[in-house]
Amino acid sequence: MRIAAVQMVSSTSFEHNLQRAEALVREAAAAGAKLVALPENFAFMGRADTDKFEIAEAPGAGPAQRLMAGLAAELSVWLIAGSLPLRTGDPTRLTNSCLVYGPDGAPVARYDKIHLFRYDEPGEGAPRRYDEGAVLVAGDAPQSFLADDGERQWRVGLSICYDLRFPELYRALMHPPCELIAVPSAFTYTTGRAHWELLLRARAVENQCYVIAPAQGGLHDNSRRTWGHTMIVDPWGEVLAQQPEQEGVVTAVLDPARLDEVRRRLPCLEHRRLR
Numbered sequence: 001m002r003i004a005a006v007q008m009v010s011s012t013s014f015e016h017n018l019q020r021a022e023a024l025v026r027e028a029a030a031a032g033a034k035l036v037a038l039p040e041n042f043a044f045m046g047r048a049d050t051d052k053f054e055i056a057e058a059p060g061a062g063p064a065q066r067l068m069a070g071l072a073a074e075l076s077v078w079l080i081a082g083s084l085p086l087r088t089g090d091p092t093r094l095t096n097s098c099l100v101y102g103p104d105g106a107p108v109a110r111y112d113k114i115h116l117f118r119y120d121e122p123g124e125g126a127p128r129r130y131d132e133g134a135v136l137v138a139g140d141a142p143q144s145f146l147a148d149d150g151e152r153q154w155r156v157g158l159s160i161c162y163d164l165r166f167p168e169l170y171r172a173l174m175h176p177p178c179e180l181i182a183v184p185s186a187f188t189y190t191t192g193r194a195h196w197e198l199l200l201r202a203r204a205v206e207n208q209c210y211v212i213a214p215a216q217g218g219l220h221d222n223s224r225r226t227w228g229h230t231m232i233v234d235p236w237g238e239v240l241a242q243q244p245e246q247e248g249v250v251t252a253v254l255d256p257a258r259l260d261e262v263r264r265r266l267p268c269l270e271h272r273r274l275r
């Protein structure tokens with residue numbers, strides 16, 4: 001199955017971001033992808049965390065969710081809609097949610113980001129604080145779904161950005177083992193430069209699975225800079241495709257023989273002693 005990871009430089013304009021997401025998903029499908037993944041916060045990168053309330057949608061309703069469901073159905077793709085802020089029962093709290101649509105446009109999975117990012121970014125003057133916990137409520141359950149490519153099913157595990165730093169989440173996604181892990185992201189420039197590729201390849205190697213990591217990458221109109229380097233990694237830790245900066249689509253093919261070979265030759269998932 002060909003898969004595609006979309007890189008964006010989302011802005012403070014919700015409408016513009018939806019237009020760009022649509023164009024890039026269409027480009028991915030035209031390149032033959034049967035599974036397409038968008039980055040974290042694809043629909044909006046605000047100036048402050050509280051800006052997310054302006055565009056947050058109720059679960060199952062709203063223009064971003066309608067667009068995603070419609071595109072999945074029209075293009076007949078599995079669509080991992082990076083992440084969107086969703087409303088909760090508490091008007092002061094949102095979730096950062098990854099929604100997945102099947103090729104018929106039906107919703108097939110929802111994952112709420114479990115680990116909420118907090119970071120004091122160094123720079124000139126006072127550190128710039130990222131603090132998702134100020135407006136978000138954390139999810140508490142790992143989620144996966146089965147994507148059928150017509151020949152076989154792929155179990156796809158979901159995670160979002162900062163989750164990448166918590167290997168126990170990915171271990172939880174190995175019961176039963178996922179074959180592909182999605183990490184829609186918006187890593188900061190400074191943390192991404194230091195850790196992004198290292199962490200993605202480590203998660204691929206330790207779990208012997210493909211990793212698809214669509215990212216935000218560039219200078220945003222909120223003056224933040226993200227690292228980008230959208231990547232697809234294979235179960236041996238090899239980088240199959242990457243987009244360093246700016247918008248774009250990268251693709252790679254999931255090869256069942258490659259996955260089976262890596263797991264058969266070095267059966268370390270079966271050698272786990274601590275569960």
Ligand SMILES: NC(=O)CCC(=O)C(=O)O
Binds near residue numbers: 165185186187188
């Ligand atoms: N949006 C995020 O979760 C950012 C995570 C990040 O940059 C990191 O270094 O971790």
